[in-house]
Amino acid sequence: MDYNKSSSDILEVLNKNQEELKHARDVLKWLLIIKPDVNDILKISALGHDIERAIKSWEVKDYKLDKEFREKHALRSAEAIKSILAKNDVDIEEIKEIERLILAHEWGGDERQNLIRDADSLANFEWCDDFFGIEKIENLKSVAERMFNRLSLDNRRFIGQIRFKNKEIENIIKQL
Numbered sequence: 001m002d003y004n005k006s007s008s009d010i011l012e013v014l015n016k017n018q019e020e021l022k023h024a025r026d027v028l029k030w031l032l033i034i035k036p037d038v039n040d041i042l043k044i045s046a047l048g049h050d051i052e053r054a055i056k057s058w059e060v061k062d063y064k065l066d067k068e069f070r071e072k073h074a075l076r077s078a079e080a081i082k083s084i085l086a087k088n089d090v091d092i093e094e095i096k097e098i099e100r101l102i103l104a105h106e107w108g109g110d111e112r113q114n115l116i117r118d119a120d121s122l123a124n125f126e127w128c129d130d131f132f133g134i135e136k137i138e139n140l141k142s143v144a145e146r147m148f149n150r151l152s153l154d155n156r157r158f159i160g161q162i163r164f165k166n167k168e169i170e171n172i173i174k175q176l
Helices: 003-014 018-034 040-048 067-087 092-103 111-130 137-150 154-161 167-175
Strands: none
Touching: 003 018, 003 040, 003 067, 018 040, 018 111, 018 154, 040 067, 040 092, 040 111, 067 092, 092 111, 111 137, 111 154, 111 167, 137 167
16 A cells, blocks of 8 residues: 555545544544554554545534444545545555444444544544633533543553643543
8 A cells, every 4th residue: 555645645635624634633643652553554544534524514513423423424434535545546455444444433343443443532532622612511521521431441541641721621531
């Protein structure tokens, strides 16, 4: 796989939505903190797991937390990534693995799927701090609780590496 070309094409799409671009980079950053020696398949999965949100403009009210919505979100992101990777002549087996990882990024499953889920969760903690004062505190608390509860027990230790600018968010996280 040509990681540089594929990641460049993914970042070009994500560049349409600066919040999603930042989030994708944060997920990749956390993936490399959790497991520095991951392969390109995991890196591409981390970058592209939410790409559909940069393709279509979503209203906050559209970010439902129900299982059906999250499954459709993962499927749309996987489809978008498959299209990008196919254009770059990525091996079909690598595309299938990236698709499998993206489809499970909300829940995890095996060790590799859990890595993407956990990196996404940790990146979402940073989102809470970024959106303090924009989002209702109840929404931020709900996101933080969901991200904490889906994190692997071993990877919850990384929450301590996040430095929150806002003390109210920091207190919410400490209560978890």
